[in-house]
Amino acid sequence: MTNYHLDHLDLLETEAIHIMREVAGEFERPVLLFSGGKDSICLLRLAEKAFRPSDIPMPFLNVETGHEFPELIEFRDRRAKQLGAKLIVRTVDQALASGAATQAPGEVSRNKLQIPVLLGAIEEFRFDCAIGGARRDEEKARAKERFFSFRDSFGQWDPKNQRPEIWNLYNGRLNAGENMRVFPLSNWTEMDVWEYIKREKLEVPSIYFSHTRECFRRGGQWLPVPPAHTDATKPDPYAGARPKPTEQRKTMVCRVRTIADMISTGMVESPASSFDDIIAEVAAARVTERGSRADDKASEAAMEDRKKAGYF
Amino acid sequence: MSVVATSSSLSSRPVVPVVDILRFNTCGSVDDGKSTLIGRLLYDSKSLMEDQIEALERSADITGGGQINLANLTDGLRAEREQGITIDVAYRYFATPKRKFIIADTPGHVQYTRNMVTGASTANLSIVLVDARAGVIEQSRRHTAIASLLRIPHLVVAINKMDLVDWSEARFNEIRAQFEEFLPRLDIKDVKFIPLSALNGDNVVEPSKHTPWYAGPTLLAHLETVHIASDHNLSGFRLPVQWVNRPNNPTDARLHDFRGFSGQIAGGIVKVGQKVMTLPGGLTTTVKRIHTHDGDREEAFCPQSVTLLLEHDIDVSRGNMIIGLEDLPGASTDLQAKVCWMHPRVLQPGKKLWLKHTTHSVQAVVTEITHRINVTTLEQEPAPAGLALNDIGEIRLRTSRPLVFDGYATNRLTGSFILIEPGAHATVAAGMLHAPREVVRPEDGDFVI
Numbered sequence A: 001m002t003n004y005h006l007d008h009l010d011l012l013e014t015e016a017i018h019i020m021r022e023v024a025g026e027f028e029r030p031v032l033l034f035s036g037g038k039d040s041i042c043l044l045r046l047a048e049k050a051f052r053p054s055d056i057p058m059p060f061l062n063v064e065t066g067h068e069f070p071e072l073i074e075f076r077d078r079r080a081k082q083l084g085a086k087l088i089v090r091t092v093d094q095a096l097a098s099g100a101a102t103q104a105p106g107e108v109s110r111n112k113l114q115i116p117v118l119l120g121a122i123e124e125f126r127f128d129c130a131i132g133g134a135r136r137d138e139e140k141a142r143a144k145e146r147f148f149s150f151r152d153s154f155g156q157w158d159p160k161n162q163r164p165e166i167w168n169l170y171n172g173r174l175n176a177g178e179n180m181r182v183f184p185l186s187n188w189t190e191m192d193v194w195e196y197i198k199r200e201k202l203e204v205p206s207i208y209f210s211h212t213r214e215c216f217r218r219g220g221q222w223l224p225v226p227p228a229h230t231d232a233t234k235p236d237p238y239a240g241a242r243p244k245p246t247e248q249r250k251t252m253v254c255r256v257r258t259i260a261d262m263i264s265t266g267m268v269e270s271p272a273s274s275f276d277d278i279i280a281e282v283a284a285a286r287v288t289e290r291g292s293r294a295d296d297k298a299s300e301a302a303m304e305d306r307k308k309a310g311y312f
Numbered sequence B: 001m002s003v004v005a006t007s008s009s010l011s012s013r014p015v016v017p018v019v020d021i022l023r024f025n026t027c028g029s030v031d032d033g034k035s036t037l038i039g040r041l042l043y044d045s046k047s048l049m050e051d052q053i054e055a056l057e058r059s060a061d062i063t064g065g066g067q068i069n070l071a072n073l074t075d076g077l078r079a080e081r082e083q084g085i086t087i088d089v090a091y092r093y094f095a096t097p098k099r100k101f102i103i104a105d106t107p108g109h110v111q112y113t114r115n116m117v118t119g120a121s122t123a124n125l126s127i128v129l130v131d132a133r134a135g136v137i138e139q140s141r142r143h144t145a146i147a148s149l150l151r152i153p154h155l156v157v158a159i160n161k162m163d164l165v166d167w168s169e170a171r172f173n174e175i176r177a178q179f180e181e182f183l184p185r186l187d188i189k190d191v192k193f194i195p196l197s198a199l200n201g202d203n204v205v206e207p208s209k210h211t212p213w214y215a216g217p218t219l220l221a222h223l224e225t226v227h228i229a230s231d232h233n234l235s236g237f238r239l240p241v242q243w244v245n246r247p248n249n250p251t252d253a254r255l256h257d258f259r260g261f262s263g264q265i266a267g268g269i270v271k272v273g274q275k276v277m278t279l280p281g282g283l284t285t286t287v288k289r290i291h292t293h294d295g296d297r298e299e300a301f302c303p304q305s306v307t308l309l310l311e312h313d314i315d316v317s318r319g320n321m322i323i324g325l326e327d328l329p330g331a332s333t334d335l336q337a338k339v340c341w342m343h344p345r346v347l348q349p350g351k352k353l354w355l356k357h358t359t360h361s362v363q364a365v366v367t368e369i370t371h372r373i374n375v376t377t378l379e380q381e382p383a384p385a386g387l388a389l390n391d392i393g394e395i396r397l398r399t400s401r402p403l404v405f406d407g408y409a410t411n412r413l414t415g416s417f418i419l420i421e422p423g424a425h426a427t428v429a430a431g432m433l434h435a436p437r438e439v440v441r442p443e444d445g446d447f448v449i
């Protein structure tokens, strides 16, 4: 090697590895949030790069809404096993049953209910730091996040009073009960993520690629038709998220661009069946990836409000 | 953020140019047009998506009487939308076929200088906005001075709202002359003046037909082509150890003796077989392997992240530094530095704080506040009352353990530190170290293996 030049992926990678290792060095009980989505898939590769040949020195955590794409769950479990990591799963269902979370009347989405479940898991395991795959280019409020994002003992984010982050010196100091959210992919764009997945030949859940699926039209989006309700002894978890007779249905050749759960992920019509196809699609895209998420459409400040309350 | 050694080494690369990253920040006073300028850069370089444009149009109908407000793109927080001001650093991303860009949009009011320091600390380039009607004001000098103190290599003075001064070349030259008066006192090598109108897009992405007298590039053309010579020092090898990589009960027998020191190279180049010294302690040994998850390397350089395996079993832990035997750093508990104070409580001598330098945290006490720097005149002033929020001053510190460091002018990564207040753990200062008075000497080591 005579050429001391790094390209943008190398630069983003070394920055993220540095952050991962700072977490391992500064915190007692870190955890890595792994959903099986494309961003957290990159986090796992970065964790391998940061810590191998040792074990990745933190467990993985996923909060399930109960409305997940089955493909995602299968992939998540398999990937965690491959890496020899401990995977902790906490669910909105458990939290509803125990009363730790309550659903607002008429509300179908369980997106907000992930907050008390996440905070509950942080308390249960006394995690002092949670690594997440959020990127600043996803959304306006995220654009203001630090790499090390301080949360008070209620898990709240105070955007007006963030610790200044200077050079690559991250302040990880906490008092009891406080914790940190750390975002190694802060500077990555959607394009960087796909280019990295391609370069690293990472496996992703099949729903990122083109497939045929029955969808229905709601709120300007094509939402997947949820799986049939088979267990009559329990209330339908998808009640309210099923197509009404008046809503248009269509069998589409489609894929997901970003994954929330089934009831808030808009499907995009797409023939993309390889990483190159996806990269070409991202390059030509005329809407942001969050444009296909129902949870962000609520209001201009939807994300900011959720983050202040402890969302990741 | 790009690292280029020599132009000759570039010629060996494939035809496809390597896309690198330019980081820049924008500063100026409230209403100089920063948000509009960033909005314009994104809009005209076609980096905006339809739903973002739709959202802009939606808010234009509600609040703007139909006029799209490009500033709404960056003013991300509700409080900002309500107060109409930018209160924190917001990061934006866009790319052209030539480069990827990271923008730190840093706010202009006096009380938010700390955010500007935050946004500027990692920048290759700073854009200082000037309202053509107002000319150079105290804020412009202040921002330029901060860019200089932080050693940002490139500066663009964007003279905005030229439409409001009839595109006057005379006015442009006048403002340029005002700048050039104080620039010689600063450490900025490369300064470019560009006349523009962020609102109308003149000279932002497209050349303006109103400025036939201006022969220079548009702002975007300049950002795409400015040569970002290495911010990273490739001469003195420095590896601040972040984490000791020692597999627990590995199933693979070959890993029983694996003991690696992981970190991001903060300066220089390292090669297998090279002699290195570990500090503190001063023991000298040889690099046995440079491990990465993608396989072993013969050589690695700043800012790569690697894991070093050493010939001898030396006690090294997080916060220690592995260095090359040339271009040696200093090691001392008595430090001199410039600091930007970022906390409402005034800094006075005797204050005890945490100091984080590279991966090393130590206790520190401020022994003296030598003077305050007037960032408008750049003159030194006595500071009997200490340093107040947003003050920049010269201080002396004593630390509980020696720091292994370089002067900030030599190496931004091993020459910088932050101070953390012990109660709520707020980050209260950004510090830039003076060059060491003496460097460590290998023969100082107690025993050389």
Ligand SMILES: Nc1nc2c(ncn2[C@@H]2O[C@H](COP(=O)(O)OP(=O)(O)O)[C@@H](O)[C@H]2O)c(=O)[nH]1
Binding pocket: B028, B029, B030, B031, B032, B033, B034, B035, B036, B037, B071, B085, B086, B160, B161, B162, B163, B164, B196, B197, B198, B199, B200
């Ligand atoms: N006439 C004119 N107005 C401008 C120009 N750039 C910005 N403005 C206006 O100046 C005001 C402040 O702009 P804004 O971008 O919010 O300033 P910021 O506080 O620096 O972010 C807004 O009303 C803009 O429309 C320009 O080039 N010409």
